[in-house]
Amino acid sequence: MDVNEVLLPGVGMRYEFANREGDRMCVVARRSGDFELMVYEGADPDEARVMCRLTGEEADTLAEILGAPRIAERFADLTKEVPGLGAGQVEVRAAGPFAGRPLGETRARTRTGASIVAVVRGEDVIPSPGPGELLRAGDVLVVIGTRDGISAVEQIIQG
């Protein structure tokens, strides 16, 4: 997709694109770290209507929501590009030692070298989960690492 970038000197950057239905929209990323989301409408294509303003944190949240369904897909692409690196999925079982305990306690990365890059919980995806993230029975962990690393994580999580 073509994204048109326009420099706004002293203010930040504006990104514009048109969707399939022909709506033109743009995002202004301000130097201050804030964002504005706008659409162009009406007969005058010179004017944008601001839909909302977001702080940096709010923008991150929005990006995560919009990007979540693609995360697993992107990791799959990534592992194709880097030889020796693989992606695996490990389920947290109710009987396992970590159901109901924080992710940090698994010490998975320290012990195996493989990283847990996302937690899939039903319909939700928690990308880049922090060590404080509580694991629940039924969660699926997306693990990136060597083949040995991934199976080591599996052993840790499932006991």
Add this chain to the structure above:
Amino acid sequence: MNVSVALMLELGAILAALSVLGALARRFALSPIPLYLLAGLALGEGGIAPVPAAGPFVETGAGIGVVLLLLVLGLEFTVPEFAVSLRRHLPSAVVDLVLNATPGAVAGWLLGLDGSGILALAGVTYISSSGIVARLLGDLRRLGNRETPAVLSVLVLEDFAMAGFLPLLSVVAAGGTWRQALLGVLLALGAVVAAFTVSYWWGHRLGRALLHLRPDPEQLLLRVLGVTLVVAALAEAVHVSAAVGAFLVGLSLTGEAAERARQVLSPLRDLFAAVFFLAIGLAISPRALLPVLPAALLLAAVTALTKVVTGWYAARREGAGPRGRLRAGTALIARGEFSIVMIGLVGVRQDRLGALVAAYVLLLAVAGPVITRFAGARPAPGAGAGRLGGPPPPPGPGDGERLRATP
């Protein structure tokens, strides 16, 4: 330690009053600068509430205010923004300079001012307030509009022109024989070129030195302020004005160092800039204001029009429609902080010039935002509404190339 009760009381009352005025101005999306000036006028000699104890502090604070205003202006510079603005809008910048500096120079000549007065007045009418305009565009939600990059480019190029103009003005204002003046100009231009060279080749090293050992905000504030004040003092000692020295320091810093310095300095800048505007108001007697009012009104009317033409021209280069061009032109009308800095540089001692510029800025800092708010605004709902379900809007002229250029 001896605490002056009178100083604290007066200063506290002044700052509290300024905050009320500022809040009032923000409510109507106006600049607080004219209100600060008015407050100064009211507090000065012949005003309604003189403040003898706070006087010396305000005077010192005003000096620091100018230094901080220009330091932060220098920090705002980024080479890519300047390069992009120059590439797209050099003709707009030329139109801007010719159309807007000329009325000021002519007015100065008609009023019988000396060389530095004429030069200062040309600068006063030339420079739009980037502070007011940039804020206004955000407040009026026009950052997505097609004319906005043109407006911002004109502002960036004006600020850049200031880099050459301010040293020139401060040297001419210092007076002396033409030989001294020429030497001073060369020295000042040399300093500007040196600052840009340093920024270009060694900016990252300067930044690294400044950010050495990962300073906390307090450390960073002390470092930047310390260095700036020393450089400002040295500049003043060689008659290049402390403000210009501070500007050069700002120019030399780039990237992350500039970003972080701007963050820690901005609140301090806001405080002392308010004190500076107050001091300018204090230095002008309200009685001097009335006689210059007709001249200020005329000059304001003429230069508001020339700014509209400038903005019209610049926005047309971006392919904006007539309403967008009008919005761009009216957005540029506001004059503010740097017009006041100019009279600070040539000295408010030139009482007539000081009063004229104060009246001029009072008029345009208020009128500019008001005019642009109503000029070229969106038509009443109904005219352009009902878009959902309707046919898509026709693409505007000059719209296609940039959007569809990439395959």
